[in-house]
Each structure stands twice: as structure tokens, then as C-alpha cells.
Amino acid sequence: MSDTSDCPPELLAEELQQELLKFARVAQGQAYVPYxxxxxGAAVLDEHGKIHTGCNVENASYPLGTCAESGALSAMVLxxxxxxxxxxxxxxxEALVTPCGGCRQKLREFAAADLPVLVADRQHIRxxxxxGELLPSSFGPDNLAMTREPNGPAG
Structure with a gap:
């Protein structure tokens, strides 16, 4: 875990951190959490510099809800x-609200180990x-690199 709330500028500029926070706050305000x-709320920055947001959406069949990060990733892919x-x-x-285990794996599908994952409350980045810190020794797309021809013999 970082020892300061500010992500190093080489990973993510302060201005962009604040923009992500602004978007995530708006998304958080739209969450459907009756239970x-x-x-x-979550904000995801893509390779084109676009920000995509998501919020958690609960369901009466409690385990069938979706997390904010999952919604933001879906918006990004769309x-x-x-x-x-x-x-x-x-x-x-009081506790940090980090991505759950499932969302860590979903993020890993689209991110490298050095991806900055910022955790905030409504006022500031904490x-x-x-x-890599949140999901060490992870399994991702690179683990499934084609080692054989499609529909052909291994080798």
C-alpha cells in the first residue's frame, strides 16, 4: 500500500486523479443500494484517455448484484x-473500500500489474x-497465450 494519498505523477497526474474522483463521486450518487x-462509485480511465463510470446495483436476490468496477469496465468495453x-x-x-476479489480479477483482464488503483471517500483520495499489490501473482490474458494452432495439434 502507498504511504501517501497522492499517486506518483509518473503513474497518474494530480489533475487526472481529481477528474477521476469527480466522475466516481457522480457515479456513487447513482448507486442502487436499497439493501x-x-x-x-468507480471511474476507469482507458487507453484513449476517456473516463468510464459505474455504480453498484443491488438485487433482491442479493448475490446477483453488480459492483461499481464491473459496471465501469462494461461501459469502457461498450x-x-x-x-x-x-x-x-x-x-x-472508516475502512478503505478497495475492489472486491472478483473485481480485482475483472480489472486484471484489462490492466497490467502497475495499474494505479486509487481508493477514495467523498472528500479525497485516501x-x-x-x-500487482492487490492481486499478486495473478492469472490473466497473458497466461492464455496461444501455444497451439486453433483446431490443430498442440505443439
């Missing part, structure tokens, strides 16, 4: 993005991690 009353350059998650409370 947990715990709204979460808009043509295929690489995540940064993500910011906004949630309230901490940042890299994807």
Missing part, C-alpha cells in the same frame, strides 16, 4: 476501450495501490 445502503490505465473507487466509511 446494504452502501453506495460505491465504448471501445480495451485497456485500463487507472481506476478510482469511491466508498464511505490511498493508492498497484494492481
Amino acid at each position: 446494504s445502503k452502501f453506495p460505491v 465504448a471501445g476501450g480495451r485497456q485500463v490505465r487507472a481506476v478510482l473507487v469511491v466508498g464511505d466509511g 490511498h493508492w495501490f498497484t494492481m
Whole structure:
């Protein structure tokens, strides 16, 4: 975990961090959370410099809800993005609201180990991690590189 709330400029400029926070706050305000009353918003920056947002959406069949990060990734893919350059998650409370295990794996599909993952509350960015810190020794698309011809023999 980082020891400061500011992500290093070489990973993500302060101005862009604040822009992600602004977008994630708006998304958090749209969350549908009648059961947990715990709204979460996420903002994902893609390889084209576009920001995509998502919020958590609960369901009466509780495990069938969706996380904010998942919604933001879906919006990114729908808009043509295929690489995540940064993500910011906004949630309230004393504890840091980091991506859940499932969302860490979903983010990994579109991101490298050095992806900055910022964690914020409504007022400010509290901490940042890299994807590698949140999901060490992860399994991703590079693990499935084609080692044989499609429909052909291994080799």
C-alpha cells in the first residue's frame, strides 16, 4: 500500500486523479443500494484517455448484484476501450473500500500489474495501490497465450 494519498505523477497526474474522483463521486450518487445502503462509485480511465463510470446495483436476490468496477469496465468495453490505465473507487466509511476479489480479477483482464488503483471517500483520495499489490501473482490474458494452432495439434 502507498504511504501517501497522492499517486506518483509518473503513474497518474494530480489533475487526472481529481477528474477521476469527480466522475466516481457522480457515479456513487447513482448507486442502487436499497439493501446494504452502501453506495460505491468507480471511474476507469482507458487507453484513449476517456473516463468510464459505474455504480453498484443491488438485487433482491442479493448475490446477483453488480459492483461499481464491473459496471465501469462494461461501459469502457461498450465504448471501445480495451485497456485500463487507472481506476478510482469511491466508498464511505472508516475502512478503505478497495475492489472486491472478483473485481480485482475483472480489472486484471484489462490492466497490467502497475495499474494505479486509487481508493477514495467523498472528500479525497485516501490511498493508492498497484494492481500487482492487490492481486499478486495473478492469472490473466497473458497466461492464455496461444501455444497451439486453433483446431490443430498442440505443439
